[in-house]
Amino acid sequence: MCEATDMIADSAAVSPPLTGIRSSSSLRSLVLSPSKSVSLSQPKVTIDVEFVDGLTNVKAKLHARSYKSVDFARDLLAILVALRVPGWHKTQVTPESLSIRKVSGALTNTIFFVSCPTIALVPTLLLRIYGPSSSSLVSRSHELRMLHILSSRCHFGPRVYGTFTNGRIEEYFESVTLVSSDLRDRKTSQWIASRMAELHSVEISVVEGPLTVSALEGKSWEIGVKKNVKAWMPAARKVLGLHCISEATRQTLNIDRFYELWMRYLRWVSHVEKVEGASRRVFAHNDTQYGNILRLTSPLRQDAPEHHQIVVVDFEYASPNPVAFEIANHFHEWTADYHSSTPHFLDPNRYPTMEERQNFYRAYLAHSRPTATCASSVPTLRSEVEVSQLERQVRIWSPASHGMWTVWGIVQAQDSLERGELEPEFDYLAYATCRMEGFIRELSELGVR
Structure with a gap:
């Protein structure tokens, strides 16, 4: 985000x-x-x-x-x-x-x-x-x-x-940046899914280097969402320990309780993936909110597919992650409007409908080529079973997006807190609170307690 x-x-x-x-x-x-x-x-x-x-x-x-x-x-x-x-x-x-x-x-x-x-x-x-x-x-x-x-x-x-x-x-790309409403356009959503699939076709080792013992998670890559939450926790605790943080805020953003739930959730995910099969690990962008997605205004090459009008920028959080995490994270961005009077607020009622999600899944699967290195993919037909499987995996990994951005929001609040800003341009603690609520709500829906 x-x-x-x-x-x-x-x-x-x-x-x-x-x-x-x-x-x-x-x-x-x-x-x-x-x-x-x-x-x-x-x-x-x-x-x-x-x-x-x-x-x-x-x-x-x-x-x-x-x-x-x-x-x-x-x-x-x-x-x-x-x-x-x-x-x-x-x-x-x-x-x-x-x-x-x-x-x-x-x-x-x-x-x-x-x-x-x-x-x-x-x-x-x-x-x-x-x-x-x-x-x-x-x-x-x-x-x-x-x-x-x-x-x-x-x-x-x-x-x-x-x-x-x-x-x-x-x-600089000659382009326009997407706005919140663009995500709901059927064709635009298909283009975003297609570009996401092409990025996921880049072999992780091409970007991250050879797989080493320190990068291992079982027999695969250690995923970014786990690394991020673990790495950011000390800074989040430091922020919540600032004297300007009210006791009510500390209780709302109870970081120790959050981490206990987070570890319990990760154990649950590990068990479910062993039983049902794991979401494929890919090199992921991890922040496909509409402000990071451009539509080119300059003409494409004659041989370029139309979805190459979409360019994704701002790769600072990119890392290996499950496909389902990347898609779930994108779907949560449908619920945000960063140009409203409450830019920190995510409205669950704006989450994409089943029809909108399936439209995205089909475009993603049609352009997905797990064995490619840096090449664009060729569309292929995929079964409805794969669509249903992807929906289930996105559901499983959805709370992880809320969890990661909860900790991120707390850390980001440090600068405005230390400057004593009473009304910051973006209320990071309110954003973290909103994400925390989403995390707890979705754990309950999945039966993780």
């Missing part, structure tokens, strides 16, 4: 004078003079450049809250030039010519579209500034390696042009 990428009309068009970016030790330094990159009579801007995880990285920070300031534009432009972003580093772009448009609804990170409307052929970019709490949730080095493999070898997701201390610069 992490990034919603519908653009709002916040735009910063800035002008000098500006200040530079400074940093300390590095592998090498790059000095940008006004004559080379920023055609203003300002002091030279020095930023340090190194190579990390196969990508150019500059030792500089951007402060998302200051994106309308002149300093922000100057610093951003210096980063783009230092990273040698195609179409940007050899042009006479000036800070005052930048258009910086904030994207609404982004929760883990802050996202901007960056362009230079006054100069032809300068491409629009996506600027991602990491959220303050995201280091507790995401391994950025693993994410960057994964993104490089997915984009270069498997043609999924955006190209990453380079990174800076607290963010990165990505390829």
Whole structure:
């Protein structure tokens, strides 16, 4: 549920004078003079450049809250030039010519579209500034390696042009971001399912590397949802221990009781999968909410299938997981409206109907090829028995989505709590509460007590 990428009309068009970016030790330094990159009579801007995880990285920070300031534009432009972003580093772009448009609804990170409307052929970019709490949730080095493999070898997701201390610069797709109502469109839902199946056809080892003893879960991969909950629990406990947390909130989000139920649930799942058969483990996106799904507005290649209009972005939570978890997680996102007056609230009445779920399952199964590596799949007919089996497996794994995002929401609340925000832009604790209620409700429905 992490990034919603519908653009709002916040735009910063800035002008000098500006200040530079400074940093300390590095592998090498790059000095940008006004004559080379920023055609203003300002002091030279020095930023340090190194190579990390196969990508150019500059030792500089951007402060998302200051994106309308002149300093922000100057610093951003210096980063783009230092990273040698195609179409940007050899042009006479000036800070005052930048258009910086904030994207609404982004929760883990802050996202901007960056362009230079006054100069032809300068491409629009996506600027991602990491959220303050995201280091507790995401391994950025693993994410960057994964993104490089997915984009270069498997043609999924955006190209990453380079990174800076607290963010990165990505390829921008000419597209529109889906909205909540788009998920209910029959054809769009089929396209999402088809693209999901194609991603699941990527062999886990292609992205994650060879299977090692530390990655094992029985004879398969350790799944991401289990790893995440276990890894995030200490940070969640720390947040709930803050002095500003009320006793009522601690009782509502009883983390020890949650973890007891979580472990009981995992034991139940293990038993059921031994009896009924396990949901196939795949490389999964794990966050297919509508804000992470784009529809391309540029023409497709003539030989491209129509569902390739759909592009899924924001792979920071991607990992091995059961197919059923991925689909269940997507279905829960049907119940959210991150642009409403209560963006933290998930309405169970908006969950897809049986007909809508079956429409999704059939499209998914038609494009599913478990043995593929990075190739797109060819549709095949699947039986109604497989549809029914998938429905059952999604039901089994559905509480896991609620459980994972419960812990995530608690961790994400840390920054706003420590800043003393009484009315944060997104109420993470209220979101965690909503997810906790869903987790407990679905355990009861499955007879897990």
